[in-house]
Amino acid sequence: MNDAELQAWIERISQESFGIPFRHRARFNPRLRSTGGRYFLKSHDIEINPHQLEANGLDEVEKIIKHELCHYHLHLQKRGYQHRDPEFKALLAKVGGSRFCSHLPTTVKPKRRVEPYRYELRCERCGTSYKRKRRMDPRKYACGKCRGRLELFLLKTT
Template sequence: MEQLSLLELFSPPRRERRKKVPSTRSTAALERLAAAYLAPLRKLRWLCPRRVRVIFNARLRSTLGRADFTNVTVELNPHLLDRNPQELVPTLVHELCHLAAGPRAGHGPKWKKMMQACGAKPTVCHSLDTSHLRRRRRLWIWRCKSCGEGYPRHHRGARRYRCADCGGRLLVVADPAAGK
């Protein structure tokens, strides 16, 4: 397997917060690394994608990575990887094994065998601190006319919904535009 240093693959920015995702040069290095990790899986006669795109997706929130089966792409979270560069390679391998195992395999036995064939531990979840990540604020509060149950929402459009408890109509009680 081609040995690439973590600094070559992914170097954190000098500023505290990054406004742009990493350069395309680092994604090219990650794609070479992805090809190197898929090679042993092909030798074991597992069907693997020939070429995998690796991109940084700044819209990911608490997950380190995601496998996109339709576009044969691994999406990585630049915000979490900025603070935890040691998680880059394990996350890449994790998502590559998802692509190789297929959309129905999940974290099952086939995926676990592929992780072990790549020399990685088949861990499912990370335990990283995500408190620094931006959370969506629920700006709209809807309340049931009948029972008073409140429903915080990201968007205003709840006119066609009813209360889950009693079936009553919902009314806006907090409107960000009106400053209420």
């Protein structure tokens, strides 16, 4: 499913479940990790986590969409759109949206890229070593143990 299909799906759900059209932008955001979707107060756009679609299917994502549409419609009507508001809770129950997002299984989450250490700062006085992933100016820092001068070395990368 692409962004255009998601846009049409959200517009259809909005019309069928709320009786009000969705007039803003909807898109997938694969960078979302801890949430199924989000609603933006300033732009009124909605983003959906595509990993939820892969892990939990269309039914669960439809509940997430209804949840975000509750925020959307209540906010535009200047009513209680926050999770704690009784109006939000009542509308969410009425349309059958999910209160909480199903957690993603660990197999679906992409692996984090581990950067190797590329630099080493070494104290000239006591020999303490500090490994770093990014280059830094040793003149701006001192050893944390003895306050001695630091020397920068480039580590061998394989």
